[in-house]
Amino acid sequence: xxxxxxxxxxxxxxxFAQYTHLNANSKQLELVSTTCSHCxxxxxxxxxxxxxxxxxLFRVKITLSNKTIHNVTVARCNEVNVHFQQFWIAKHGNTxxxxxxxxxxxxxxQYLSFGNLKRVRxxxxxIVPQWLSWQPIITLPDDLRQALYTLEEIQQWQDTDIAxxxxxxxxxxxxxxxxxxxxxxxxxxTEAQRRACIVQDERQxxxxxxxxxxxxxxVARAQFLVHCAAANAKQVxxxxxxxxxxxxxxxxxxxxxxxxxxxALGLHIIEMVEGQKPKLSDLVSDQTQKHMFILDTLxxxxxxxxxxxxxxxxxxxxxxxxxxxxxxxxxxxxxxxxVKHIATLISHYKNxxxxxxxxxxxVDCSELLECIKPIIGEYQLYLESExxxxxEDMIAxxxxxxxxxxxxxxxxxxxxxxxxxxxxIRAKLLHTLxxxxxxxxxxxxxxxxxxxxxxxxxxxxxTTHFSEYFGVATVDVLDQTFRYPQAILDVSSQFVCANxxxxxxxxxxxTCSSIAAFVVKLVESDxxxxxxxxxxxARNGESSVFLLARFHKQLPTKQRLTELREMFRxxxxxxxxxxxxxxxEAQFCILMGLHEGKSGFPxxxxxxxxxxxxxxxxxxxxxxxxxxxxYVALTRAKQQVFLFKxxxxxxxxxxxxxxxx
Numbered sequence: 001x002x003x004x005x006x007x008x009x010x011x012x013x014x015x016f017a018q019y020t021h022l023n024a025n026s027k028q029l030e031l032v033s034t035t036c037s038h039c040x041x042x043x044x045x046x047x048x049x050x051x052x053x054x055x056x057l058f059r060v061k062i063t064l065s066n067k068t069i070h071n072v073t074v075a076r077c078n079e080v081n082v083h084f085q086q087f088w089i090a091k092h093g094n095t096x097x098x099x100x101x102x103x104x105x106x107x108x109x110q111y112l113s114f115g116n117l118k119r120v121r122x123x124x125x126x127i128v129p130q131w132l133s134w135q136p137i138i139t140l141p142d143d144l145r146q147a148l149y150t151l152e153e154i155q156q157w158q159d160t161d162i163a164x165x166x167x168x169x170x171x172x173x174x175x176x177x178x179x180x181x182x183x184x185x186x187x188x189x190t191e192a193q194r195r196a197c198i199v200q201d202e203r204q205x206x207x208x209x210x211x212x213x214x215x216x217x218x219v220a221r222a223q224f225l226v227h228c229a230a231a232n233a234k235q236v237x238x239x240x241x242x243x244x245x246x247x248x249x250x251x252x253x254x255x256x257x258x259x260x261x262x263x264a265l266g267l268h269i270i271e272m273v274e275g276q277k278p279k280l281s282d283l284v285s286d287q288t289q290k291h292m293f294i295l296d297t298l299x300x301x302x303x304x305x306x307x308x309x310x311x312x313x314x315x316x317x318x319x320x321x322x323x324x325x326x327x328x329x330x331x332x333x334x335x336x337x338x339v340k341h342i343a344t345l346i347s348h349y350k351n352x353x354x355x356x357x358x359x360x361x362x363v364d365c366s367e368l369l370e371c372i373k374p375i376i377g378e379y380q381l382y383l384e385s386e387x388x389x390x391x392e393d394m395i396a397x398x399x400x401x402x403x404x405x406x407x408x409x410x411x412x413x414x415x416x417x418x419x420x421x422x423x424x425i426r427a428k429l430l431h432t433l434x435x436x437x438x439x440x441x442x443x444x445x446x447x448x449x450x451x452x453x454x455x456x457x458x459x460x461x462x463t464t465h466f467s468e469y470f471g472v473a474t475v476d477v478l479d480q481t482f483r484y485p486q487a488i489l490d491v492s493s494q495f496v497c498a499n500x501x502x503x504x505x506x507x508x509x510x511t512c513s514s515i516a517a518f519v520v521k522l523v524e525s526d527x528x529x530x531x532x533x534x535x536x537x538a539r540n541g542e543s544s545v546f547l548l549a550r551f552h553k554q555l556p557t558k559q560r561l562t563e564l565r566e567m568f569r570x571x572x573x574x575x576x577x578x579x580x581x582x583x584x585e586a587q588f589c590i591l592m593g594l595h596e597g598k599s600g601f602p603x604x605x606x607x608x609x610x611x612x613x614x615x616x617x618x619x620x621x622x623x624x625x626x627x628x629x630x631y632v633a634l635t636r637a638k639q640q641v642f643l644f645k646x647x648x649x650x651x652x653x654x655x656x657x658x659x660x661x
Contacts, residue, residue: 018031018033018072018073018074019031019032019033019072019073019074020032020033020034022060022074022080024080024083024084024087025087026042026087026090027041027042028040028041028042029042029045029049029062029084029087031060031072031074040062040064040070042087042088042090042091042092043091043092044064044065045062045063045064045065045088046063046064046065046067046129046130047063047088047129047130047131047133047134048081048084048085048088048089048134049061049062049063049084049088050081050084050134051074051080051081051084057073057074058073058074059071059072059073059074060072060073060074060080081137082137082138085136085137085138086138089138089140089144092130093141093144096127096131096144096147096148096151097143097144097147099123099127100147100150100151101147103120103123103124103150103154104150106119106120107120107165107169110200111166111169111170111198111199111200111201112162112165112166112169113200113201113202113474114201114202114203114471114472114473114474115201115202115438117162120154124151124154124155127151128151128155131148131151132148132151132152132155166199169198170195170198170199173198173228174191174194174195174198177198177224177227177228180224180227181193181194181197181220181224184219184220184223184224185216185219185220187216189216189217189220190213190478190480192476192477192478192479192480193213193216193217193220193478195476196217196221196476196478197217197220197221197224198224199474199476200225200230200441201441201473201474202438202440202441202442202471202473203441203442203466203467203470203471203472203473203474204441204442204443204444204473204474204475204476205419205444205446205463205466205473205474205475205476206443206444206445206446206475206476206477206478207446207447207448207475207476207477207478207503207505208445208446208447208477208478209447209449209477209478209481209493209505209507210447210449210450210481210483210484210492210631210632210635211481211482211483211484211585211635212478212479212480212481212482212507213478213482214417214445214447214478215245215248215249215252215417217445217478218238218249218253218415218417218445219249219252219253221415221443222236222238222253222254222257222413222415223253223254225413230413231412231413233254233256233257234256234258234410235410235411235412235413236257236258236411236412236413236415237257237258237260237265237411237413237414237415237433238253238257238258238259238260238415238417239260239261239262239265239414239415239416239417240259240260240261240417240418241261241417241418241421242261243261243264245417245418245583246259246260246261246264247259249417258411262395262426262429263391263394263395265398265429266391266394266395266397266398266429267394269397269398269401269402269407270394270397270398270401272407273401273406273407278388278389278394278397279386279387279388279389280388280389280390280394281382281383281386281388281389281390282386282388283379283382283383283390284388284390284391287343290343291336291339291340291343293379293382294339294342294343294346294375294379295330295335295339297374297375297378297379298311298330298335298338298339298342298375299327299330301374301375302326302327302330303327307371307374308326310367310370310371311323311326311371312326313367313368313371314338314368314371314372315329315338317368317609318341318368318371318608318609318610318611319337319338319341319608320606321334321337321338341608341611342372342375344611345372345610345611345614346372346375346376346379347390347391347392348457348611348614348615349372349376349614350376350390350392350393350396351392351395351423351424351425351457351614352614354392354395354396354399354425354428355424355425355428357614360613361610361613361614364609364613365609365610365613368609368610369610372610392425395425395426395429398429398432399428399429399432402432402433402435403432409433409435409440411433411440412439412440412441413440413441413443414430414433414434414440414441414442414443415443415444415445416430416442416443416444416445416446417445417446418445418446419444419445419446419462419463420446420447420448420450420451420458420460420462420463421446421451421453421458422446422458422459422462422463423456423457423458423459423616424457424459424462424616425457427459427462427469430442430470431470434470442470444463444466444470446463447463448460448463448464448502448503449493449496449502449503449505449628449631450582450628450631450632451463451625451628452578452579452582452625452628452629452632453579454615454616454618454625455615457615457616458616459616459617460616460619460624460625461616461617463503464501464502464503477505477506477507479505479506479507479508480507480508480509480510481507481508481509481510482510482511483511483585483635483638484509484511484517484635484637484638484639485509485511485512485513485517485639486508486509486512487513487516487517487518488509488517488518488634488635488637488641489507489508489509491517491518491634491657491659492631492634492635493505493507495627495630495631495634495653495656495657496627496628496630496631498627498656499621499624499627500621501619501621501624502628511638513639513640515540515639515640516640517639517640517641518640518641518642518643518657518659519533519536519640519641519642519643520643520645520654520659520660520661521533521642521643521644521645521661522645522646522647522661523644523645523646523647524646524647526554526592526593526644527556527560529644530547530556530564530590530592531564531567533590533642533644534564534567534568534571534573534590535568537568537571537588537640538568538570538571540587540588540639541570542570542571542572543570543571543572543586543587543588544571544572544574544586544587544588545571545572545573545574545586545587545588545589545590546574546575546576546581546584546586546588546589546590546636546637547561547573547574547575547576547590547592548575548576548577548578548581548589548590548591548592548633548636549575549577549578549591549592549593550577550578550593550600550601550603550629551577551593551599551603552577553599554592554593554599555575555576555577555592555593556575561573561575572586574586578629578630578632578633579629579632581632581633581636582632584636585636585637585638586636586637586638587637587638587639587640588637588639588640588641588642589633589634589636589637589640589641589642590641590642590644591633591634591641591642591643591644592644593644594643594644594645594646594650594651594653594654595646595648595649595650595651596649596650596651596652597649600649600651601626601630601651601653602623602626602627602629602630602651602652602653603626627653630653643657643659645661
């Protein structure tokens with residue numbers, strides 16, 4: 001029924017008013033003048049029209065959904081605003097109630113991730129001007145009043161409110177799924193491990209120190225996604241650094257999950273697009289054959305006088321080897337160092353091209369590149385003749401197929417182990433997998449303290465600056481180690497964090513030890529101290545022992561190792577480099593070769609301009625990676641670490657540990 005305002009009795013107002021009368025019903029607002037009329041539907045209006053009084057006339061303000069504003073003059077009527085609000089709310093009220101209801105459902109059913117928070121705020125930002133820019137003068141229905149209250153509350157959210165909301169959600173989920181978390185692995189998950197499973201942000205970094213149970217989290221999180229109906233197993237991809245780690249994840253998580261290395265992922269993508277597995281070159285599967293190919297190519301090239309000169313310069317500048325006659329050098333054992341280095345450069349060159357780094361490398365190292373470009377050309381021709389690819393081609397083709405929509409990514413949740421070992425080329429593949437979809441999740445597990453593979457392309461900044469590369473993220477820490485006692489934890493953590501660019505983590509040890517965590521021995525030679533140290537360990541009964549050093553040549557020979565095993569049959573003795581020990585553990589560790597200088601520790605890195613130009617940027621902190629490598633070695637022992645400190649030129653790191661002999 002219309003509410004009609006007849007202005008004809010007000011002659012003064014009638015002279016100036018734009019409209020002679022106004023009609024309002026449940027469908028529309030109609031303004032009528034002596035010559036025309038205008039209708040505005042309530043659903044087209046952004047907010048209720050309002051009337052304000054002037055000296056003679058009154059103005060009606062009408063704001064449409066496209067933000068167009070109409071100001072018209074009318075006569076005064078006290079009931080107009082009331083009816084305006086009633087009619088407008090009748091059209092828009094249910095929309096608000098439904099929208100707020102969906103937001104509440106989202107907050108109840110899902111973790112308040114950065115993506116969800118952004119979506120909620122975007123919705124609220126549109127609604128707030130529509131509903132909170134005017135004051136209701138009518139009695140609102142209870143459900144609408146509650147929706148407005150919730151809207152106002154969300155609008156005023158502070159960081160502390162958001163943190164509290166997330167904390168409450170985590171506690172609720174932990175309680176709801178307590179039985180699952182208690183039984184998913186051999187031991188009940190810790191509070192931090194449960195949190196890592198429950199928090200489901202679009203980008204998430206879990207910093208997992210040595211021995212903190214990161215594999216348990218990878219397995220439990222994958223299974224939890226299925227258990228809580230957040231995903232099915234086919235939507236979950238677990239990526240590991242090595243094939244053995246991928247097999248372990250598959251065994252523990254279950255056959256229904258996709259668990260693979262980055263190379264296996266590349267093969268899978270190519271096979272899905274091309275219908276068959278690509279052929280991997282023999283030069284990939286057999287490094288000896290690859291080195292022979294490079295050597296044969298070099299021998300042919302060096303018959304050319306112009307290349308002969310280029311090669312000699314390359315050996316001098318890049319490999320620090322002085323070469324007289326190149327042909328004679330290539331027939332000597334010494335050439336193996338150069339050949340292996342060129343094999344490494346070929347891989348990094350191809351990755352640099354894909355990462356668009358080559359133009360800068362050309363500027364910095366154009367003369368050195370002249371040495372390897374002909375070899376790379378011959379190498380590519382060989383691959384083409386084989387109709388085969390190498391690992392670099394594999395990743396490049398996989399990226400290309402995804403970018404061109406030839407491969408549709410089936411995974412919603414992508415989980416990456418050993419993230420600190422990630423290289424820029426693998427990061428590019430990850431970015432491509434994630435695409436622009438808001439519905440894909442990256443869960444990265446790593447430890448910047450254990451990033452020790454820059455020489456193979458790993459970039460620690462992908463972990464320490466995670467959000468810069470992958471977007472705003474939740475960063476959590478597994479704060480309890482199950483491997484070694486607090487004394488080893490305290491010393492090793494303080495040591496590695498002397499580098500301020502490492503992410504500080506407050507960790508605690510689950511176990512305690514009745515014996516001294518560290519034994520420092522002043523030695524004339526490592527071998528002389530080795531027998532007495534092993535005898536000391538043998539008093540504890542059957543035990544596992546690692547003999548660790550920076551380089552292979554600092555370890556006992558195979559013959560000497562056999563002798564030691566015969567002497568101490570109660571001990572399971574293994575010898576390996578610091579790098580090889582990563583991911584492994586023993587009850588006792590003996591660290592050797594801890595002297596300064598050439599072939600010492602920290603290793604004196606030779607400048608290799610071309611390789612350095614292709615690798616991730618070198619860190620400014622002195623011996624940053626060598627420091628992390630020492631941390632890795634220190635944290636392999638479950639009970640005790642022996643440190644052999646030479647009387648002459650001991651390693652500078654030993655003094656930092658502040659452990660007395």
